[in-house]
Amino acid sequence: MPMNIRCPGCDSALMLPEQAVGRHARCNHCHTEFIVPDPQEDAFSSWIEEGVEEELDQRHHDIEQKLDDIVDRTREQRERELSRRRRAAERRAARETASKDDAALTDDDLRAIEKFGSPEKLQEKDSSPAPATNLRPPPPPEPETVAKPARRKPAPVRPGRAAAPAAETVHVRRHDVEIDPQQLRLYVLDCSADGVRLGFDSRWLAHLGFRASMPYRCAVSGSVDVGELLVRGLRFTAPPTGGASAPHVTHHDLHLRPDQSLRDLVRTMEPLRGVPEPFHWPLPYFISTQHSHESVVCVTTPHGQDAATCEIVIPDGQCALEWLGRVNGVCGDDYEQLRRDLYATKSSAWAHLDDRTRGRISAWCAIRPRERFDYYIEDCDLGHHDAGLAGIVGTDQRIVFHKYHHEGSLERTDEGKFHLRHDQQFVAITLDTPDHRTRIGRFREAEIDPLLEQIEGTEPWEVEES
Numbered sequence: 442m443p444m445n446i447r448c449p450g451c452d453s454a455l456m457l458p459e460q461a462v463g464r465h466a467r468c469n470h471c472h473t474e475f476i477v478p479d480p481q482e483d484a485f486s487s488w489i490e491e492g493v494e495e496e497l498d499q500r501h502h503d504i505e506q507k508l509d510d511i512v513d514r515t516r517e518q519r520e521r522e523l524s525r526r527r528r529a530a531e532r533r534a535a536r537e538t539a540s541k542d543d544a545a546l547t548d549d550d551l552r553a554i555e556k557f558g559s560p561e562k563l564q565e566k567d568s569s570p571a572p573a574t575n576l577r578p579p580p581p582p583e584p585e586t587v588a589k590p591a592r593r594k595p596a597p598v599r600p601g602r603a604a605a606p607a608a609e610t611v612h613v614r615r616h617d618v619e620i621d622p623q624q625l626r627l628y629v630l631d632c633s634a635d636g637v638r639l640g641f642d643s644r645w646l647a648h649l650g651f652r653a654s655m656p657y658r659c660a661v662s663g664s665v666d667v668g669e670l671l672v673r674g675l676r677f678t679a680p681p682t683g684g685a686s687a688p689h690v691t692h693h694d695l696h697l698r699p700d701q702s703l704r705d706l707v708r709t710m711e712p713l714r715g716v717p718e719p720f721h722w723p724l725p726y727f728i729s730t731q732h733s734h735e736s737v738v739c740v741t742t743p744h745g746q747d748a749a750t751c752e753i754v755i756p757d758g759q760c761a762l763e764w765l766g767r768v769n770g771v772c773g774d775d776y777e778q779l780r781r782d783l784y785a786t787k788s789s790a791w792a793h794l795d796d797r798t799r800g801r802i803s804a805w806c807a808i809r810p811r812e813r814f815d816y817y818i819e820d821c822d823l824g825h826h827d828a829g830l831a832g833i834v835g836t837d838q839r840i841v842f843h844k845y846h847h848e849g850s851l852e853r854t855d856e857g858k859f860h861l862r863h864d865q866q867f868v869a870i871t872l873d874t875p876d877h878r879t880r881i882g883r884f885r886e887a888e889i890d891p892l893l894e895q896i897e898g899t900e901p902w903e904v905e906e907s
Contacts, residue, residue, distance in 0.1 A: 801829025
């Protein structure tokens, strides 16, 4: 039976058989020679005690670290709550001051202002007294024709799906990429919070190394647990004449043995029967068992003569980035650009949401290319189990709101006025645009700080509280 002892020279853990007791031994690390003690000796007992003490010290250190983290998080939450209450108190004080100023004016003052104008305007007039018979209100001034700068009319917020991406949005479009069939490389066609769209020439499907270049990572969730990864073949279809092929998915899963590499598995894959070349070669990728019900969608579009472009939408950005680095290399501009785009689109706020909530939000709020998700505020009329079905989504370009059959969005360049009606710990929010008024929803007062900060930082937007 093997036993664990420690080297008296470097204190390294060594594993020796029981037959080695009383014999000379040499440490593999410091090459110190010593006599293996008997388990009943004091030296052996002291080694056990030292190991137990080290384990206890490590556990105490971990517990203290966790307690410090809890204290820090509690302090941050308390500071955020105090800051929110301070801002709310300042807004209430400003409203009370304005109401007191209005109440200080008597009826005579209001009639005088309505008849002669404000006191500031009266001071600007000639101070010489005039007879009482000549006290008449001055005639209204002639309207001056002043040329006003042209202003773009804001887009109306109508019920229905969220607004489509604006034309000035900067992103890579399909027709902007020229695919070179002579170079074995991937091309980034699109990047958003929903995934990365990559394209390549279809003739490279016949290349064994290219088919075995997928990283060992789930293409949907990004999981790297080898025990949960399955291999699934992605099958492309030949595009019809004058159009693109329909999106195609497949659910034929394989298990990769521990002693088998992806290249070995690709060598054993037989070409598909009845499928023209090179589309008869499947492209394997990895999917975790928890996301086995989902699939990577592929589309084939024709380009040039006797050529086609294969497009893949990979939901996990890190998987797409690793695949791009395996094929194109990590020193190119396309790798650095995709890394920056993923950092901008995949914010920590989006990552903190669970998969079910993200899927529900994606149904009514499609994140644009190069658009960063900032926050999501849940509508309090729905329970927590319905998170993602209604609420407000804020990005660096706009806000999108949805509740039942009411839906809309407001760009940061458009005019809008938010009306906040407080009711104890809840707030009902309504949006006024130059076209009409839209009721956004009802939210908890403690959760609308991200929206208020975005309104304060956007010039065309205003807020009114009651």
